[in-house]
Amino acid sequence: MGKTAERRLGAYALLHFFVDFACILLLCGPVRQELQTHAEWALCMLLYNGCAFALQMPFGVLADHVRNDRLTAALGMLLVAIAWLMPVIPGVERCAIAGIGNALFHVGGGRYALAYGSGRAAAPGIFVSTGAVGVWLGVWAARGGLWPYDWTRLAVGLTMLGAAFLVYWKADAAEPSVAVPSAPARWPRTGAAGLCLLLTVLLRSFLGGLTAFPWKTGALSFACVLCVAAGKAAGGLLGDRCGFARTSALALCAAAALFLPAFSVPAAGLFAVLLFQTSMPLTLSALTRLVGLQNRGFAFGMATFAIFLGTLPDLLGVADAFCTPAALAAGTLLSLALLLPGLGLGFARRREETA
Template sequence: MNKIIKITVLSIGHLLIDLEGIYLINKQFNDYDFKYIAFFFIIYNVIAFGLQPFFGYFADTKNKYLHFVIIGSILPIVAIFIKDVGIVAIIISTVGNAMYHIGGGVISVNLYPNKAAPAGIFVAPGVIGVFLGIFLASRAFSYEYVIAVIGIIVIVLIFIIFRGFELKSEYKKINQNFVKIIILILLIVAIRGFIGSMLMFTWKDNTVYDILLVAAIFLGKFFGGILGDKFGFKEVGIFGLIVSAPLLLLGYYWSIAGLIGALFFNFTMAITLFLIIDNLGKYKGFAFGLTTLTLVIAFLPKALGISISFGFTYYSTILILVVLGSYILYRVVSLDEKNNKLREC
């Protein structure tokens, strides 16, 4: 029960961290020209996600995960109260975002060694935080104090729950083929990120459907690891990808197909995150950061205005990438299973 409380509080903290960062940049949208906001958004993603491998490596070598959680929780709260200083507020918020992701992610995974479920449980609430950040920033009312009070309550809870906490970092020996496994995992992450950035739904600009889509993504990320632990990573991950492909394509017109497809599509998130963390020994924070850096790279084409027009190219690209991602996932899990058997010998 104590572990469940810990991971629940860390997950709520993750929701708040993403909410605070997105709320900040969307509030600034009202005060700055679009060109500045576009620049701020790039800075936000580069620091918050692109630099996570460096934050992760530092946390790994110094074992400062809980420190990262505390400092990472405080900085975004400070940032929303100094939003008028523009880029400085963005940098403060994003540094906190990166630190919290690394600290909270590694602690969550270490609470339940050899399980993918914690990765999904910790990461999943982030999509809700992003949605709420955009939604609250669009309201006339200023929510800075409300967000700050909730954030401070969570920080106090973290202090209380983790008082005297010592992180027992259990990790496996790094295998000789780890480079191959890491590259293959990052390819899956890149494929998932690229597909996610290119998907088109005609029904998406509707608040109710937006909420349902967020819920579907949340549930997919949340339950992917849980189901993977129970039924197998190959079975759940590959099933999720293959089934999601036709549903996502049909989802261009039909919302129910798109929503179910989004749920299945996100099953692989927790599985791939766990596998990369599990294969980099004590460098779990660095591993976590590699996945976020890969997502930033995968979203670059979309950020640069590159898109695929709806039609044959759109359909074929999605299908080919899903099949490729499924094959790569099969290879990764097979290699990981082989390594685990060798360790037992």
């Protein structure tokens, strides 16, 4: 991997921010205006999240067979551009189109980042870190009334269209080459490790919806999102340097302790969120090691499907009852209790296969 591949990884991370920004601005702006009731809005949110997250698993399996990350990512951005540039399409349908486009882009960019990392966590951590900032800014722009203007629709749609063209046209020299032979599966150990890792992702997604701190408004809300992004990026870097298990144990134990005063002390909440997010790229990389780099689209899709399942309580409005410091702290420790066996079983399997 040379400089060109590094620049392409950075480009995918930047585009991840813009794709999420464009989708959320569309959803919370023009689509929200078309809907008449809160029930319609809730259904639309569920539809978007289902398309954007749950569909990444079948798309990932398909991408593992096609093995053309640039085409997958470019097609996703093309669909997001269509959702913006075709206002004659009803809002709910545009929401579904944008969600499918978001899923395809994530699969294409995620496969590239995982191939670039070759089992390490820094590259996928950098790729996934920018999405949360895009989501926050999309909501902020919609609330600020940026979306009604025709120039916004054209600017976002045409920018996305141009990015799709550039990603597809300028990628040949940077495509990572991965040739990893399939190893005989040891299903009891592999299945147990995979289940632990996926439950960790699901639980982390659910707990992320509980961080509705009373002080999380205005500048502090943006600071919290920056901590989410920084935690994901730092987690991959620290995991590669210090080890996945050690990094996860130290970060999540500290996060659990900081969650206890987090609702009344903003600094504690910000550091807790940052530390809590460090395990995200480690879990993703561990899943990829478990199933093999040749199946990295499937691994990425499994993780996002677990994320979708974890968001359902929040989307259905039943998560508020668990929004307490004790629940966050206990859930963080439970996440660690699931993650460490998943890492141990999965990495032991890889050591056996390479022995």
